[in-house]
Amino acid sequence: MHNDILKYLPYKSSFLFVDNISSLDIDGVVGDYTLKSDAFFYEDHFPGNPVTPGVIITEIMAQIGLVVLGIHLMISGADKDGFTMDEASFPLLTSTDVSFYKMVLPEEKVIVTSKKLYFRFGKLKCLIEMHNTAAELIAKGTFSGVIKNAAIKKEQNG
Amino acid sequence: MDRTTILSELKKVLAPYTENKAMLDGINEDTDLIKDLKINSANLVDIIIDAESQYNIEIDFDAAEKMYNVGNCIDVISEKLNRTV
Numbered sequence: 227m228h229n230d231i232l233k234y235l236p237y238k239s240s241f242l243f244v245d246n247i248s249s250l251d252i253d254g255v256v257g258d259y260t261l262k263s264d265a266f267f268y269e270d271h272f273p274g275n276p277v278t279p280g281v282i283i284t285e286i287m288a289q290i291g292l293v294v295l296g297i298h299l300m301i302s303g304a305d306k307d308g309f310t311m312d313e314a315s316f317p318l319l320t321s322t323d324v325s326f327y328k329m330v331l332p333e334e335k336v337i338v339t340s341k342k343l344y345f346r347f348g349k350l351k352c353l354i355e356m357h358n359t360a361a362e363l364i365a366k367g368t369f370s371g372v373i374k375n376a377a378i379k380k381e382q383n384g
Numbered sequence: 385m386d387r388t389t390i391l392s393e394l395k396k397v398l399a400p401y402t403e404n405k406a407m408l409d410g411i412n413e414d415t416d417l418i419k420d421l422k423i424n425s426a427n428l429v430d431i432i433i434d435a436e437s438q439y440n441i442e443i444d445f446d447a448a449e450k451m452y453n454v455g456n457c458i459d460v461i462s463e464k465l466n467r468t469v
Contacts, residue, residue, distance in 0.1 A: 373416030
């Protein structure tokens with residue numbers, strides 16, 4: 227487990243969508259999240275018929291696949307451009323292109339697998355997949371993001 | 385490779401990243417990638433990566449930082465091309 231990284235995630239309670247990180251290196255990450263039946267979005271999406279919104283599926287994929295990996299790349303010093311994080315830094319999603327194959331219901335556990343396509347000039351782009359515990363594909367797509375207000379540690383010499 | 389040639393090739397590199405096709409047709413060295421072509425700032429990284437493979441060059445962080453308008457992009461590309469020749 228690589229759950230030490232979770233303390234760097236800036237999300238709280240109702241918008242934290244990462245339970246465990248089972249694999250993490252500079253090329254990718256695997257993590258999981260179990261949807262809580264009392265999550266705020268089920269009451270209205272849809273009344274009497276709770277289905278996980280696609281936007282939440284996307285957020286789970288982004289938090290595990292992009293934000294966890296991005297923070298790991300920053301704090302492990304793997305970024306040769308020398309970007310670094312401080313208290314003012316936060317992750318921003320810059321683009322997604324996702325297809326959805328299966329619905330996700332309350333209390334389902336989902337596993338997110340992310341492979342780095344590139345990490346350059348502070349931007350991370352990944353191919354991210356989500357599966358259920360039966361190894362069926364739920365969603366797949368490419369995601370990109372940056373860390374806003376990341377400082378540049380490197381000395382600038384004109 | 386002269387600047388006019390690089391500019392016309394750069395148009396093809398930029399095409400997937402701008403919705404503003406009319407502006408793209410009429411770009412000149414003063415065209416700003418973000419303000420004029422309305423390119424998503426994070427996609428500047430993709431443009432740099434595409435330019436690297438187009439010209440078989442490597443663009444470092446200091447050079448990338450300068451590439452906010454068309455003229456500066458041409459500066460960086462032609463400088464790197466001359467260095468590798």
